Amino acid sequence: MFNARVTMKPEAAKGEIVEIRTVARHPMERGNYPDAAGRMVPRMIIHSFRATYGGEEIFRMELGPGVSANPYIAFTTVATETGDIVLEWTDDSGFTLTRTLRLTVAG
Amino acid sequence: MTGTGTVSRRGIVTGAAALLATPRASRASPFEEALKAFAGEAVPRAGRVSIDVPPISESGNSVPITILVESPMTATDHVKTIVVLAEKNPHPQIARFHLSPRAGKAQVSTTIRLATSQRVTVLAGMSDGSVWSGEKDVVVTLSACVDGG
Numbered sequence: 336m337f338n339a340r341v342t343m344k345p346e347a348a349k350g351e352i353v354e355i356r357t358v359a360r361h362p363m364e365r366g367n368y369p370d371a372a373g374r375m376v377p378r379m380i381i382h383s384f385r386a387t388y389g390g391e392e393i394f395r396m397e398l399g400p401g402v403s404a405n406p407y408i409a410f411t412t413v414a415t416e417t418g419d420i421v422l423e424w425t426d427d428s429g430f431t432l433t434r435t436l437r438l439t440v441a442g
Numbered sequence: 443m444t445g446t447g448t449v450s451r452r453g454i455v456t457g458a459a460a461l462l463a464t465p466r467a468s469r470a471s472p473f474e475e476a477l478k479a480f481a482g483e484a485v486p487r488a489g490r491v492s493i494d495v496p497p498i499s500e501s502g503n504s505v506p507i508t509i510l511v512e513s514p515m516t517a518t519d520h521v522k523t524i525v526v527l528a529e530k531n532p533h534p535q536i537a538r539f540h541l542s543p544r545a546g547k548a549q550v551s552t553t554i555r556l557a558t559s560q561r562v563t564v565l566a567g568m569s570d571g572s573v574w575s576g577e578k579d580v581v582v583t584l585s586a587c588v589d590g591g
Binding site for chain 1: 503533537549556
């Protein structure tokens with residue numbers, strides 16, 4: 336289980352480029368090194384992030400162990416029509432965090 | 443010394459030397475492999491990719507990076523994928539982004555780990571199959587991964 340903060344302006348003009356900024360609260364444990372007791376620490380990272388807009392994929396990211404803890408991800412989309420932007424982060428435990436943002440498009 | 447062995451001492455030495463030498467000579471580095479996996483048959487051309495990353499970072503644990511690729515982002519001419527590579531990281535491929543014309547502009551940001559001072563390489567794959575690249579050197583005064591962080 337983990338959490339995320341998301342920032343996006345809720346309204347935009349048709350054709351406007353809107354930026355979506357996200358920070359997930361996640362250790363991004365890169366693993367593969369021994370802990371103090373000599374046991375190998377297992378990898379536990381968010382390995383994929385996906386965004387859809389009106390049900391259609393607009394952005395996807397594959398993350399490796401080289402992405403920092405509490406990863407920041409920002410990207411853009413063109414405001415086309417009023418609809419939901421759904422963000423999904425999935426980590427190695429199989430847990431998927433979902434956030435839904437409503438974008439209202441005028442004009 | 444009986445001298446009855448069928449394998450000479452010299453044979454063993456040269457054989458061992460060959461075993462040590464061959465993998466080094468023929469195996470590509472993880473960075474080269476990641477580069478090849480992304481570019482495929484295309485030869486990356488320098489340009490169109492700008493990287494905004496601090497030239498000096500106090501900690502390699504979380505280095506902000508923004509990538510902007512010159513592209514009209516139309517249905518016929520757009521950036522499809524972007525990969526961020528760090529040659530001296532244990533896993534050189536840091537992240538891969540998949541974009542569509544719906545992005546409006548090819549700009550993405552994230553926060554990365556850098557094991558040590560090194561060159562960050564970004565490749566962008568276009569809809570016409572061409573691959574473009576940019577790079578930036580980052581000096582890290584306190585590297586990531588020393589305490590498992």
